[in-house]
Amino acid sequence: MKTQSRVGPTGDGSGRAQLWGPYLSERQWGTVREDYSPGGDAWSYFPHDHARSRAYRWGEDGLGGLCDEKQRLCLAVALWNGRDPILKERAFGLTNGEGNHGEDVKEYYFYLDSTPSHSFLKYLYKYPQAEYPYAELVAVNGARTRQEFEYELLDTGVFDDERYFDVTVEYAKADHDDILMRITVANRGPDEATLHVLPTLWFRNTWSWGEHPEENPRPSLRAAEGPRSTRTVRADHPELGSYDLRCGGAPELLFTENETNSERLFGSPNSSPYVKDGIGRRVIEGVQDAVNPANEGTKAAAHHTLTVTAGGSETLRLRLGPAGSQLSLGRGFESVFRDRIAEADAFYRELTPIGASEDEARVMRQALAGMLWSKQYYAFDLETWLAEHDLTPWSPPRPGVRNREWFHMVSDDIVSMPDKWEYPWFAAWDLAFHAVALSVVDVGFAKRQLELLLQDTYLHPNGQIPAYEWSFGDVNPPVHAWAAYFVYTVEKGTTGKADHAFLERTFQKLLTNFTWWVNRKDPTGRNVFQGGFLGLDNIGVFDRSAPLPTGGTLEQADGTAWMALYCQSMLQIALELVEHNEAYEGLVLKFVEHYLWIAASMDRLGDLGDELWDEEDGFFYDVLRLPDGQAVRLKVRSMVGLLPLCASTVFQPQQLSRLSGLTERLQRFAARHPSLSVSLSAAQAGTAGGPRLLSVLDEKKLVRVLSRLLSEDEFLSPHGIRALSRQHAEQPYTFWVHGEQFTVSYLPAESDTGMFGGNSNWRGPVWLPMNALVIRGLINLYGFYGDDLTVECPTGSGVRKNLFEVAEEISTRLTGLFLRDADGARPVYGGQTRFRDDPHWRDLLTFYEYFHGDNGAGIGASHQTGWTGLVAALMKIFGTLGPDDFRPRATRR
Known part of the structure; x- marks a missing residue:
């Protein structure tokens, strides 16, 4: 069909199909980029309470949003249930010091679908009808000890009696720059309920910074003429050009500026009477002059008030495209959605291994959707940022200012993020594992991601790969070469084409990094x-x-x-x-x-x-x-x-x-x-x-190590390989230094120490990247030993398996984290019966940072699809390949 050749699930090969995508974070605050504090405390310097009123310096955020590839123009949804003190414009969670187990998002949202070109995107947000318990979540978690569970949003009772809205946001592309947006609000509660829905269009603030802001002209939004029963916002940008946002249902258009409310935050005069939080003040507080009566600005919202019957739903239609084009919300609107959804279904059918169950296909598709949704535009000019902290390349070190040795680094790219709430920044070894998972669905993007950190604007002149935003000079495990070779072999195996140029470019840059490791x-x-x-x-x-x-x-x-x-x-x-x-x-x-x-x-x-x-x-x-x-x-x-x-x-x-x-x-x-x-x-x-x-x-030592790896009393859990032997539950390791005791004991879930900060705890849980490396190692060794070497699996069971079968057993346990068991429960959700029994929850998946070492419940960042998305790669490998694909080519003995 005509539209398929222009956009389609994978685009047309020109790259134009990815001009627009889900490149917004769910939360932008709490990053080093936005930290201008004297002590380097990013969390406290830019708290959630500031986010609605303060213009960001380096990026933007929004619920279920998208933007262009340089994040000049952004589109997302804002919500108000009539009870909250603020608009729901971004995800809320706890900072490191607020929770008993560190950072944690306190929202329920799900990335349900995406194609590599983002020709179709689907996102679900669950919004309570009662007042959102911001203060309660902070207070209760702050009062709990490290030995207690985290206090989650479901625990507050705010979803009791099903009194919440399911807000589904979908995007479908009619062309690379013609995007249809459909917002469906379903009332799951027993009574009629009202929800304010505000699709919001705004420009990232690029005009307020630097010594010469006149060099960055201000773009503009204004009300424009459109067809009857619609409202139109015209967006004019000096680089991006002109776009129209056509809004069905004739909503009220509200305009303000994406400028900091300095009066509210700092007690200083505002540069304009219309500031970033003006739309929220107009809707919630009824302040009429909080928005611009001239219907112009740099931030605009289409205000819909929907009263939805019990069990009913309402749908809004919008369309963003080049100004002056025929942006119809009529007859052809739904047909574009049908075409894009059909193409996405066909794409994933072909991608899913033959014989996979419906549930397995669902897990694989949502894992990959989360990978694709977790792309983010990442802007960070270190020389500019450090100059704003009064540092030059020749300045002596100063406490509280990070990354002073990385003046050369300039980021202006779409990057795969570990989690767009907790980690709205890249981490080098995470990115390598992301590339492995992404190679299943978009090998071209996977290769570009691996080459990205090896470019001169990222790679340090001394050869070091930047580790992660909190400390680019720290050391991440060197897995880039492993990932590059894996991605190369995936493409070679699936397409029959070997991209030697990619492999050679990567190898040459990695030679520099390898030398850095050897020397440093x-x-x-x-x-x-x-x-x-x-x-x-x-x-x-x-x-x-x-x-x-x-x-x-x-x-x-x-x-x-x-x-x-x-x-x-x-x-x-x-x-x-x-x-x-x-x-x-x-x-x-x-x-x-x-x-x-x-x-x-x-x-x-x-x-x-x-x-x-x-x-x-x-x-x-x-x-x-x-x-x-x-x-x-x-x-x-x-x-x-x-x-x-x-x-x-x-x-x-x-x-x-x-x-x-x-x-x-x-x-x-x-x-x-x-x-x-x-x-x-x-x-x-x-x-x-x-x-x-x-x-x-050698073979003797390998068997000895495997006897511990495959012992269910040590490393082998029902859901993969634990990070720490379970023997340390009964026999903690203790070391004394100058009368001080240091102890390591097995902890299957949350950490009981603040030594390492945050919710970082790997003293027992299962985490996918290390399991993937073990599985890869076993398959590689099978390529030498073949069927001649077998070991007990599990240790002591009397059941002997070759190394491929051992790898397959570990993979099966890992994928079982997300699949329904005989009782209909998914281990990832622990004892949460709602995710087992409720038809509006049971098919929804999140991919946690790591998993309980005994029962498989998700722990840590709940949307860290990045490396946990490796589950899709495991399902693909073991669903399509068998031992014959890896068996030695000559008989060993």
Whole structure:
């Protein structure tokens, strides 16, 4: 059909289809970008109470909203139930210091659908008819201890008797810049109820900042003529051009400026009588002169008052498109929606594995919808921001000002976010996992995201990849190379086309980053790596981003294993590139040898007390090296010790035949350095002509580690691999320093300590990214061992499985988090019966940051679809591939 060729689920290949998308956050406050406080307390400096009255500097937010790719013009929905003290314009939640378990959104909203081109989008928000309990949520959570559950919105009783509205916001594109908006309000309660619905159009404030604001001319909104029974807002922007928003139902148009209400917030005069919160004051307080009677400004709302019968619904229609075009809300409006929905259905049918159940298809589609909705426009000019804090590249450090060494960095892009409420900013290792999940639905966007952080405007001149907004100079696990190779193989496998140019560009930039790691994070030059945070902060005895209370250094099993994975991933990329360019053979050999040194450093000859491998336990641990040279192994049994099995490479016979120097180099290395490793497992090989394995673990050690991984008394939970062994529930690990006790105990859910801030707690819960790496590692090892190696799964059960079947078992447990069980309940929602029994809730899914280590209930950020969206990739892989796709190509024995 004609419209399908212009927009369609994946666009027309020109990129124009993604000019408009869901690039607004659900909350913009609480970020470093908006923090101009002297002490660097972003949460307190820009609280939720300021958000309705204060113009943002760097971004915008809104409920179920969308904007253009540079966030110049924004469209979202605002609501008022007649009882709240403020308009509901953005999601509400608790800051780090307000809750007993840190940051947490206190809303119920769901990303139900999206195509890669955003040709169709669907969002659902559940809005109580009673007054929203802002103060109660803060007070009760603030009074609870860390040993108590969080106090959630459902716990307040505000949804009792079904007295709430389901507000469904849908968008359908007739063309790349012609967007239809449909808002459906359903009254779920037993009585007639009134809701004020205010679709809002506004410009991001780009004209009030800098020394020369005249260089950024102010855009304008004004009332314009339109067809009968409609109202039209004309938007004129010097870069974007002119657009019309056509509003059906003849609502009242209200205009104000997207300018800070300085009088309310700071007691200083306003620059205009019409300020950001003017529409709310007009609707809620009845202040007539709070909006501009001339019907012009930079923020406008179409005010609808809907009285909806019990169990009934009302629908509003709007359309945003180029000024002067035929923006009909009539006969063709619904047909565009039907076409876009039909195309989206067909797209996801083709994407979903054959034989998947209806519930499995729903989980996969909503997981990917959340990934696509979680794109966000991200603007951050560090040189400008630091200058606004009176810092230059030559200024000495100043407490409270973050990221002073990143003057080069300029962000002006659409970026995949972990969570558009809790994390309206990127994090490097999150983004890598996002790309893996996104490769299932939009491999082009996945590749662009991986290359984004390697551009000169992001990558530090010294080679460091920026970690995350709160500290770009911190260290995230180096998973970029792994993700790039994964995305490359996904595209190659699904399309038959190998994007060598993408792989080569990525590899060249990652060479710089790999060198940064080697030079900065191996202080002793022994290939035993440190790094601090590295994602697994809460598993350790100490805060690894802070100075050790003992003095000395911490040699990290995970830091070293991360570098083994990095090295192994770079090796695999080089192996792929050498098939097309012999110049890469030297880099293949470089990374083989570097890998051997790292593997050897983790397990040297003999049973030594200062190495990462513990022969008695059959596990890897961190080693604390004290100032006097004494080494102490910190025997916390955690994900730290499982990471080494994730880093392996299988060389296929045809690859070895092309690399004539590889076998010789391996043999020469083993002969010259026999004392570096007990088995030099990197030299493992089967029969002549078969594959060869590069691995930190030989078969004996692998089986020992797997016996712990697959023990239900330790790591294997009903819903995936725990971050910490359950044995530490009964046997906490204790370490004494100068009379002070440090303890690590198994905690399946929320943290009981504020040491690491927020709701960050990985001392027991299941989290998808590490599970995905373990699964990938097992499948990779199956490519060498095949059916010849089996282990008990679960340990002690008497049931033996090969490594592919073990990976499949873990994946099944993970996907089971979201699927209905025999009782109709989804483990992700714990004991919430509403999500099990209520027809208006039971098919709605959120994808939490991590999950209860025993019962699978969602914990932490409830919309962190980013890395939890990996569940869609797992469903795709195990729904379409089997052991024959990974079995060794030659018999091993």
